[in-house]
Amino acid sequence: MPSLLEYSFKTRYFENFNRTKCRANGRHRLFTINLFLVATIMNGEKRIQRKMHAVEPIVNAAPHPKRNTLLILVNNENKIMVNAQIVNLAELHFKIKTFVRNNGDGSCDYCFESFRNINASDNPKEALVALDVQMETSYDTYVAIQNEVSSVFNILRNALSIRKYDLGFEDLNRAQMRDVKAKFPLLMSENVLRLN
């Protein structure tokens, strides 16, 4: 019987996985993600399980959509993994930036340089950053990741506002700020992965 986490992970991804745009390396990615998380869960199980707070029924919140989603995983040892690679904060920043500013389907007329990587988002308006942490992940890692995400969006928004309005993002008025924010919306989906 696979561990509950593996199972919930697999079914979640399989439901999304078998849509029309099926990628060949999907299974491999799933496997490495599982290996990454299971490896950390194995460490956790050596300790006595503590129930810190009222146990809720196992809910993994809403599953993340597969398309246009950049999945960032953080394990109990505060290691960050994106696309089956362990990354540090600077690399994470770069990966988020390239993911968001991509112009995958060509519909983005305000995107700089024509990044057209099919593995990244179709359009910055649809780019979703998914962040999954585990129960024992430390808060400062989490804040550091949030900081990087904010940093990416601040940079992109600032660049756009200078190009469009010739003012820094902070100096825009409400309507302009709303416009720039709509072009680079900060969409995040977060989960704390639980085992029973």
Next chain:
Amino acid sequence: MAGKRAIPEINAGSMADIAFLLLIFFLVTTTMDVDKGINRKLPPYDDQLLEDPPPIKKKNIFEVLVNSNDALLVEEEYLDISRLREEAKRFLNNNGDGTCDYCDGAYRDPASSDNPDKAIISLQNDRGTSYSMYLKVQNELAAALNELRDELSVRMYGVSFVDLKDKDQIKEIKKMFPQKISEAEQLKVGS
């Protein structure tokens, strides 16, 4: 009284310096608790979300389960293998939301698929399922799809699907009835 001199005045200038120093010290130390942070907006809480809804609407999924006794559970009902083909055809042809103009969809069952394009057949086997049963199920599902494609191509091009030569026509028919069969990991399916 006469001999008393005036007390020398305290130099007010250095008092001001001391006071300024204290003031600046206080200004600096009390602004240590900077109230800054990263702003975020949480998604609204919806009771239903907790139930982990499938990302695809349930009605667009045709669930086929095969257990270790080779019994078929189709859309939560026991079914004989001989009926699998027609049930699958009925599911694909349903035209639940009326958007499919080539479907036979006299059925319009709201609990069945909206459109062949959205319809997904989900197949789940048990570890103990026999290979022959697995093949039979695959065969029936493939046959259902082929029959639908055949009927459509006769209607559209007058030729049966297997006899179609034009690549574009083949692609067209395939697009209208796409093969979307999702197979999950083999787990224990209740007997």
Next chain:
Amino acid sequence: MAHIKKKKSKELPPVSTASLPDIVFMLLFFFMVTTTMREVDLKVELSKPTATEMQKLERKTLVTYMYVGPPKEKYAGKFGTEARVQLNDAFAQLSDIQPWVVVEREKINEAEQNQMTVSIKADKKTKMGLIGDIKLELRKAQALKINYSANPAGSKELLYSSTNY
């Protein structure tokens, strides 16, 4: 005439500097009094994480604070050493968060209630399990605007090098 000439050609008499310290002391006392407005007695150890991309909390009246961290030494005996939530001067359970949000929201006037921000001041070593639960409770209470409180880092490079990720 000679006396008058000795006077430098100032139009105004020189300002007496004797009262300067008085003015400064007044300012000093003013700051001493106003900056100790903290009503909450912090019962948890709080060392905030560092970040660079932060915004100031505008409109302090619309902000409520929540403190999360391990209880201070003097409370450790009674409340343990695990990270806990402190709301308004007392330790609280997760189930207390929702009613607390409602109460705090009532203190704000109707028109601006939906702009209430909850500032989460959590110790950097807090586990995400607890933070996740807190966020869930806040969502249930419809307190959707949150702010993760942090200390400014010296610079980006400093931040990268100081963390061992």
